[in-house]
Amino acid sequence: MIGIVDYSLGNIQNxxxxxxxxxxxxxxxxxxxxxxxxxxxxxxxxxHFGEAMKTIEALGIKQDLIELAETKxxxxxxxxxxxxxxxxxxxxxxxxxxxRGAVERIxxxxxxxxxxxxxxxxxxxxxxxxxxxxIHSFMVTGSPSIIATAEYGSDIPAVAQYGNVTGxxxxxxxxxxxxxxxxxxxxxxGF
Amino acid sequence: MIKKRIIPCLDVKDGRVVKGVNFVGLRDVGNxxxxxxxxxxxxxxxxxxxxxxxxxxGHDLMLxxxxxxxxxxxxxxxxxxxxxxVGDIRQLLNAGADKVSINSAAIKAPGLIREASxxxxxxxxxxxIDVKYDDAREDYYVHTHGGSKATDIKxxxxxxxxxxxxxGELLITSMDHDGVKEGFDIKxxxxxxxxxxxxxxxxxxxxxxxxxxxxxxxxxISAGLxxxxxxxxxxxINDLKETLxxxxxxVRLS
Numbered sequence: 001m002i003g004i005v006d007y008s009l010g011n012i013q014n015x016x017x018x019x020x021x022x023x024x025x026x027x028x029x030x031x032x033x034x035x036x037x038x039x040x041x042x043x044x045x046x047x048h049f050g051e052a053m054k055t056i057e058a059l060g061i062k063q064d065l066i067e068l069a070e071t072k073x074x075x076x077x078x079x080x081x082x083x084x085x086x087x088x089x090x091x092x093x094x095x096x097x098x099x100r101g102a103v104e105r106i107x108x109x110x111x112x113x114x115x116x117x118x119x120x121x122x123x124x125x126x127x128x129x130x131x132x133x134x135i136h137s138f139m140v141t142g143s144p145s146i147i148a149t150a151e152y153g154s155d156i157p158a159v160a161q162y163g164n165v166t167g168x169x170x171x172x173x174x175x176x177x178x179x180x181x182x183x184x185x186x187x188x189x190g191f
Numbered sequence: 192m193i194k195k196r197i198i199p200c201l202d203v204k205d206g207r208v209v210k211g212v213n214f215v216g217l218r219d220v221g222n223x224x225x226x227x228x229x230x231x232x233x234x235x236x237x238x239x240x241x242x243x244x245x246x247x248x249g250h251d252l253m254l255x256x257x258x259x260x261x262x263x264x265x266x267x268x269x270x271x272x273x274x275x276x277v278g279d280i281r282q283l284l285n286a287g288a289d290k291v292s293i294n295s296a297a298i299k300a301p302g303l304i305r306e307a308s309x310x311x312x313x314x315x316x317x318x319x320i321d322v323k324y325d326d327a328r329e330d331y332y333v334h335t336h337g338g339s340k341a342t343d344i345k346x347x348x349x350x351x352x353x354x355x356x357x358x359g360e361l362l363i364t365s366m367d368h369d370g371v372k373e374g375f376d377i378k379x380x381x382x383x384x385x386x387x388x389x390x391x392x393x394x395x396x397x398x399x400x401x402x403x404x405x406x407x408x409x410x411x412i413s414a415g416l417x418x419x420x421x422x423x424x425x426x427x428i429n430d431l432k433e434t435l436x437x438x439x440x441x442v443r444l445s
Binding site for chain 1 (some may be wrong): 192193194196231234236258261262263265266267285286287289311312313314315359360388389390413414443444445
């Protein structure tokens with residue numbers, strides 16, 4: 001069973017569609033008890049880092065998420081990936097701190113947002129040379145846990161993994177067949 | 192590096208695809224969900240649905256179309272046509288759209304671009320601009336309402352303003368080239384790309400594979416959009432992408 005963290009931010013319909021396509025059962029919940037019953041917890045998110053953390057704190061689930069990550073497989077997608085890190089300059093806010101690193105605005109001399117299909121570079125065969133769909137204006141910096149990047153003026157962190165926590169910067173649910181495979185690997189045990 | 196995108200555009204009216212659709216082997220050529228699946232399989236990089244319904248019932252049917260399409264379409268979906276408010280945008284995004292494209296409403300009330308990009312993020316706000324060269328005034332001007340109404344807004348100025356207001360992307364249709372199939376408006380597009388640092392989707396004029404090669408070789412445009420040549424299979428998306436790759440233009444092949 002997969003638990004999608006419901007904190008009323010961003011569009012999760014397409015993640016639900018992707019899980020259905022993969023034949024996975026899921027629940028949508030902001031309740032720790034419900035999520036504790038799942039094997040994998042997905043932290044979705046689109047939008048503003050500072051606002052997202054405010055919402056998570058207002059719902060009183062920040063500590064719950066940190067505790068869930070101790071025993072559950074946790075997968076953050078897009079903004080949900082960024083929330084796994086220590087801090088972001090977007091709203092000058094602290095994240096969940098599950099993976100070392102910070103989040104800053106993309107500044108590589110190329111247009112922002114980093115939008116469109118880009119190729120992953122990775123030592124992992126299941127990620128390397130896959131074309132996936134990105135759409136983001138902020139990126140992870142200074143993390144020792146990056147396992148895939150995409151070239152866009154510099155190496156943009158695309159997948160991070162530390163222990164049983166995985167962060168995916170791009171949208172696997174919008175990256176065609178390659179994206180669905182990556183999502184499946186992430187929720188079923190990681191890379 | 193980021194790939195150049197190829198985007199088919201479908202006109203949807205009251206829940207049905209209209210205009211220039213002549214797909215072989217589809218049981219229901221007017222069914223947007225069937226067509227979307229087909230384009231998904233053909234390696235299109237993104238789809239645009241342009242809602243040309245004029246009634247509330249038509250808009251509600253569009254929401255159903257988006258919901259059904261999103262279940263089978265695992266590439267980005269942009270919805271345009273008749274979007275007037277933050278409420279409209281929220282409905283479309285909640286139904287499964289990844290981006291919305293705002294046209295006339297942004298001209299009427301430019302603040303909508305800022306408001307929408309603050310709420311939903313600039314990455315899902317695309318501003319569509321229909322441009323036409325005015326011989327008398329010797330410059331390009333913006334048209335609204337599906338191109339039917341001329342305005343006094345200079346196209347290059349609006350391109351810059353839309354980007355400044357927080358658009359994440361622009362979809363520029365060259366009306367003089369649209370439907371003529373003699374190639375994109377390279378001159379206009381080249382200058383527009385130099386004015387802003389957000390991605391631009393070019394529309395209007397594609398008639399063959401060579402026109403896309405020219406577009407990507409001559410300009411910094413991010414994506415090429417077309418309708419009938421893809422629907423009628425005059426240009427196959429896989430063939431187009433193979434040629435672009437041979438021309439050393441980076442595209443997504445699988």
